[in-house]
Amino acid sequence: MHYGADYNPEQWPEEVWPEDVARMQEAGVTMVSLGIFSWARIQPSEHEFDFAWLDRIIGLLHEGGIAVDLATATASPPPWATVAYPEMLAADENGTPYWHGSRQHYAPSSPAYRGLAAALVTKIAERYAAHPAVVLWHVNNEYGCHLNIDYSDAARDAFRRWLQRRYDTIDAVNKAWGTMFWSQRYSSFAEVFPPRHAPYSHNPGQLLDYRRFTSDMLLECYRVERDIIRAAGAGQPITTNFMGAFKPVNYAQWAGELDVISDDLYPDPNDPESFREGAFHGDLMRSLKPGTPWLLMEQASNAVNWRPTNAPKAPGQLAAQSVQAVARGADGILFFQWRQSRAGSEKFHSGMLPHAGTATRTWQEVVALGRELDALPDLPADDGSARVAILLDWENWWAIENPDHPVPLDYLSLVRGWYDAAHRLHVQVDLLPPTADLAPYDVVLAPHLYLLTAQAAATLRSFVEAGGHLLVTAFTDVVDEHDRFRPGGFGTQLRDLLGVVIEDFGALVPTESTAPGQQYAQVAGEGIAFAGSLLAEEVHAVDAEVLARFEGGRGDGRPAFTTAARGAGRAYYLATVPDQAGAEQLLRQVLAGAGVDPVLPGLPPMVEAIRRGRLLTVINHGADEARVVVRGRDALGGGEVDGVTLQPFDYALVLTDH
Numbered sequence: 001m002h003y004g005a006d007y008n009p010e011q012w013p014e015e016v017w018p019e020d021v022a023r024m025q026e027a028g029v030t031m032v033s034l035g036i037f038s039w040a041r042i043q044p045s046e047h048e049f050d051f052a053w054l055d056r057i058i059g060l061l062h063e064g065g066i067a068v069d070l071a072t073a074t075a076s077p078p079p080w081a082t083v084a085y086p087e088m089l090a091a092d093e094n095g096t097p098y099w100h101g102s103r104q105h106y107a108p109s110s111p112a113y114r115g116l117a118a119a120l121v122t123k124i125a126e127r128y129a130a131h132p133a134v135v136l137w138h139v140n141n142e143y144g145c146h147l148n149i150d151y152s153d154a155a156r157d158a159f160r161r162w163l164q165r166r167y168d169t170i171d172a173v174n175k176a177w178g179t180m181f182w183s184q185r186y187s188s189f190a191e192v193f194p195p196r197h198a199p200y201s202h203n204p205g206q207l208l209d210y211r212r213f214t215s216d217m218l219l220e221c222y223r224v225e226r227d228i229i230r231a232a233g234a235g236q237p238i239t240t241n242f243m244g245a246f247k248p249v250n251y252a253q254w255a256g257e258l259d260v261i262s263d264d265l266y267p268d269p270n271d272p273e274s275f276r277e278g279a280f281h282g283d284l285m286r287s288l289k290p291g292t293p294w295l296l297m298e299q300a301s302n303a304v305n306w307r308p309t310n311a312p313k314a315p316g317q318l319a320a321q322s323v324q325a326v327a328r329g330a331d332g333i334l335f336f337q338w339r340q341s342r343a344g345s346e347k348f349h350s351g352m353l354p355h356a357g358t359a360t361r362t363w364q365e366v367v368a369l370g371r372e373l374d375a376l377p378d379l380p381a382d383d384g385s386a387r388v389a390i391l392l393d394w395e396n397w398w399a400i401e402n403p404d405h406p407v408p409l410d411y412l413s414l415v416r417g418w419y420d421a422a423h424r425l426h427v428q429v430d431l432l433p434p435t436a437d438l439a440p441y442d443v444v445l446a447p448h449l450y451l452l453t454a455q456a457a458a459t460l461r462s463f464v465e466a467g468g469h470l471l472v473t474a475f476t477d478v479v480d481e482h483d484r485f486r487p488g489g490f491g492t493q494l495r496d497l498l499g500v501v502i503e504d505f506g507a508l509v510p511t512e513s514t515a516p517g518q519q520y521a522q523v524a525g526e527g528i529a530f531a532g533s534l535l536a537e538e539v540h541a542v543d544a545e546v547l548a549r550f551e552g553g554r555g556d557g558r559p560a561f562t563t564a565a566r567g568a569g570r571a572y573y574l575a576t577v578p579d580q581a582g583a584e585q586l587l588r589q590v591l592a593g594a595g596v597d598p599v600l601p602g603l604p605p606m607v608e609a610i611r612r613g614r615l616l617t618v619i620n621h622g623a624d625e626a627r628v629v630v631r632g633r634d635a636l637g638g639g640e641v642d643g644v645t646l647q648p649f650d651y652a653l654v655l656t657d658h
């Protein structure tokens, strides 16, 4: 179990370093991430490298028994670099550059940036590949953060090359994008530009490909650095830090390229429901690389600096959130950052060691957490505890949020709606791409797979035929991988499986000022009564049983929720977006049909229970005391457990016979 933080010793005089190491030992720190923003310090000018200071601090840490997660320092190029090579600056939709003076201002496709980054990483990797302190490599930092999409000339040139590799001929691009529309036909790759500022809607196929290209360019940057590290003879695992479900970067596609998944997580301490975000992050990270423990690479010990208002964490909240990650498969809890900065825009961001010193609640909680993590027994990575999978697909995310649709849909919040419903029902879930192996699961939720590939459709069909229970929700199977309608209407690939035909999407206007009945559609059936929003599709149940219907409004009496037995399994279709109560009602029915039970019965909604092999973790995130029936042995102390009473932010770590 790693414990530690980003460590930025270059922000401090060297006299402070020995005290840092001593304090790290006191806090139980085992590993720090070093050098993430050190490019300017390591390379003060193009032909000058200074590693003496880095040698000294790595040596000090090593002597102190603290391991190093060594960064490649490429996330924030120094001013000399962008002055010498202004073509490496990223640009916005108008072509206006993002200047240095902040961070992460580089154009990922820029040959100048890549050249300088490669030279730097080569030096670092060659120098430290065999250093005994280095146990992990930290490539770049939060790829795609701040600057989600780059429209620079470097991106323009790289996009043309990317298209040529993908499509071979410009005619294939024309076909994929449907450029006969609005006279958009291209006669050569040199006529294609990034989707820069334009008078009206861009071509949706081009927007989708630009998203793919953006994720691919960042992945190329990652691969270049990783390969340099390996070529230098480094054998340590390599990672780069993810940010939960982050739209610009297709983590499902990236995961195979990382040895260890790591995540940065900053739930708002002021939001009593934000612990579900932590749960979602953890489940996603675990699912990205099944069987391999992940690292919580960054979290805050207390307040952050970047929300409009930055509330502190409540007493105990830090430990509860950390244990939540461990319960979901993390084998390391790290912070941004070790010592609170004294200058710069993050000086109000908390650290493990606060500016106010060690006579602080933050320090006490940090030290106590270090002890607790140290006392944990070795934990298995994941024994496949989840019986339920929720599908999350980046390509669909990009396509479904293209403009000019019946109603704007926020894909992540819709997926989170289902995830949160499962979480409130205390059911453990994995989060998977639609082409994953679904055989181990009893229930699969497939919310809003607007872009559904033939391969994904086949995976869903086989899952049901083999005995799985599948819930598909509105606006699914609408377009192909180029964001074009398929011939023959909508839902063409899943029609037989679901037994429904979709005639129209029935957009509901999502604003308060709308006429009654246009914003929500009431849905009613046995044990079902809720308000649907956003879509109330006109659906014909041709070979499915109707479990609930729309009531009132323009869709009065039409099917809203259907089911069909297929093969050894069952397929459900929901023609709208349920509110919170509705999602829980429907999910309960689907889970009951498949015989899936909660991790523990009878838990209040603000208490969560998670299994990681034999470890059962129960956490009270609510404001009230909770009594939980659970039996086993205390994982920290070893005593028998027969029921626990949990105060707010209390948790129990129980080894069970499961």
Ligand code: GLA
Pocket (backbone or CB within 6 Å): 141, 142, 264, 266, 298, 304, 305, 336, 346, 349
């Ligand atoms: C991100 C970055 C860190 C720091 C934190 C602040 O996660 O990776 O460098 O800026 O945010 O919360």
